[in-house]
Amino acid sequence: MSRMLSIARAVIADCVRRRVPYVVVLFAGILAAAIPSLPDYGVGVEPEVFREVALALMYVAALVLSLALAANRLPSEFERRTAYSVLSKQVSRWEYLLGTWLGLSAVVAASVAAFTIVVQAVALISYGDFMWVLWVGTLSIALEMGVIVAVAVAVSTVSGPVVVVVASALILFVGHSRSTLVGGAGATDLSLFYPSLDSFNIMLPVAYGGGVSALMVLSMVMVFVGLSGIALLLGVVLLGKRDL
Amino acid sequence: MEQANSAIRVDGARKVYKTVGRSPGRAAVDGVSLEVEQGSIHGLLGPNGAGKTTTLKMLIGLVKPTEGTFKILGEDSTSPKGRRFLGFLPEQPYFPQHITAMQALRFYGQLAGVEKQDIDGRAVELLGKVGLDGTERTELSKFSRGMLQRLGIAQAIIGRPAVVVLDEPASGLDPVGQRDIRNLMLELRESGTTVLLSSHQLSEVEAVCDRVSILNAGKVAAEGHIDELLNISGQTSIRVRGLDELPAAVNALAGDVAVSGSVWVFSVEDSAVRSVVDAVDDAGGAVMSLAPKRESLEDYFARLIASARTGVAS
Numbered sequence: 173m174s175r176m177l178s179i180a181r182a183v184i185a186d187c188v189r190r191r192v193p194y195v196v197v198l199f200a201g202i203l204a205a206a207i208p209s210l211p212d213y214g215v216g217v218e219p220e221v222f223r224e225v226a227l228a229l230m231y232v233a234a235l236v237l238s239l240a241l242a243a244n245r246l247p248s249e250f251e252r253r254t255a256y257s258v259l260s261k262q263v264s265r266w267e268y269l270l271g272t273w274l275g276l277s278a279v280v281a282a283s284v285a286a287f288t289i290v291v292q293a294v295a296l297i298s299y300g301d302f303m304w305v306l307w308v309g310t311l312s313i314a315l316e317m318g319v320i321v322a323v324a325v326a327v328s329t330v331s332g333p334v335v336v337v338v339a340s341a342l343i344l345f346v347g348h349s350r351s352t353l354v355g356g357a358g359a360t361d362l363s364l365f366y367p368s369l370d371s372f373n374i375m376l377p378v379a380y381g382g383g384v385s386a387l388m389v390l391s392m393v394m395v396f397v398g399l400s401g402i403a404l405l406l407g408v409v410l411l412g413k414r415d416l
Numbered sequence: 417m418e419q420a421n422s423a424i425r426v427d428g429a430r431k432v433y434k435t436v437g438r439s440p441g442r443a444a445v446d447g448v449s450l451e452v453e454q455g456s457i458h459g460l461l462g463p464n465g466a467g468k469t470t471t472l473k474m475l476i477g478l479v480k481p482t483e484g485t486f487k488i489l490g491e492d493s494t495s496p497k498g499r500r501f502l503g504f505l506p507e508q509p510y511f512p513q514h515i516t517a518m519q520a521l522r523f524y525g526q527l528a529g530v531e532k533q534d535i536d537g538r539a540v541e542l543l544g545k546v547g548l549d550g551t552e553r554t555e556l557s558k559f560s561r562g563m564l565q566r567l568g569i570a571q572a573i574i575g576r577p578a579v580v581v582l583d584e585p586a587s588g589l590d591p592v593g594q595r596d597i598r599n600l601m602l603e604l605r606e607s608g609t610t611v612l613l614s615s616h617q618l619s620e621v622e623a624v625c626d627r628v629s630i631l632n633a634g635k636v637a638a639e640g641h642i643d644e645l646l647n648i649s650g651q652t653s654i655r656v657r658g659l660d661e662l663p664a665a666v667n668a669l670a671g672d673v674a675v676s677g678s679v680w681v682f683s684v685e686d687s688a689v690r691s692v693v694d695a696v697d698d699a700g701g702a703v704m705s706l707a708p709k710r711e712s713l714e715d716y717f718a719r720l721i722a723s724a725r726t727g728v729a730s
Binding site for chain 2: 174175178179181182185186189190252253254256257258259260261262263264267413415416
């Protein structure tokens, strides 16, 4: 466990020194400040539109950040042999993989949190409201990106960044297309086995105040744990079979 | 039966890389067995593609063996637990560029199980030992190739491993750096550490190794004590000085004669040593040294590889 945490800390330190999260926060500030100038702002719904656009931007920024960090992390470590010095010690391949995922997920989560703080500051200035409800959206985005990072890390154990990005995008698309792809109930109802990411679809309730129940939050956490677990398990098996 | 004093033991290592189609695959390593005694320096030699690095990678669990057993101090080294006595320097080591030397050694120290309160002291000590004093706060992106190599050696030994595997440790180092690494290896042996050294630098291997294994085409082509491999049976090398020319009696017996100033080096049959020494003495010369005649490792290596290519046993 301590070795896994050491690897996670090293991943975080490396990302911070690459200044990737700072770029995201700067990007957040610029975008959040620009939201009130959008042309389709309607009278009386500005805060709601602000929240929706802010969450959408946060989602896109988090997705770009997740793929940028995760797609090439392991391939470059294998190619540059930095992994050799780690795996030749008393470190299991699963510790290496989980430590990497943990570190990357923590960086993405922290960046999304920083984005939220910037958005809150803009909201306070523009509307005199902290919009604490945004943090539910932040949690949802961070958990969904945890799943995407797990998929990216798992695929990257055996392939390069291009395949990783395509595979992750495919999972994202499939994950949000359950109703389209598997249809209704009855003999063809496969929805129970479907790797759905729909639990993370809470943008509208957060933006327009429909409410996010404890059950919805629990559902997000369970989907995060389940899908991340499956992806990481697959990654551990693939990495375990691989010659470095 | 396993010998009690084996630090490293490889039995029947075989690695077949699958190829596309129905062909049976290519054996990069085929039936390699090695045994390295505790507290010794063992050299692993061979031309490119001989299987050295694949053998080392199988030993430390980076490559899955097709067959064979790999033990370090009696434990399976392909499992993480079996590597707790091991330090490894990969060929041309790289590190995350945006961390400092101190942070790198802290990280590798934690992975190697160094106690938290001891890591900083150990890191500073090691940076000094490998010639990187004062670079604790330097970011690795500013390190030269040779400095990264030295840092690689530091990370390999930070956990005070009983067994150290070094893959081309002198690669990228200047002559002073190469000498430092040689001294470090001798120091490690002095402290009881076992070193398995894979190197292309035959002079380095010849200078420090107690035994060597020579791999060629995935198999062990020769293995033994460096003296056993290089000494030419029945011949003695003699070095004399103080003569303008060799006495006729010596000239008749001497082979491979070389002269530099008034120093002569030549070889004779062991049975002729007594008479040659007397003849040199009578002519007013002084015998500086008598030693078993030795082939250079370069010559031996080239001869072995050539004989393997032509299928002629050496």
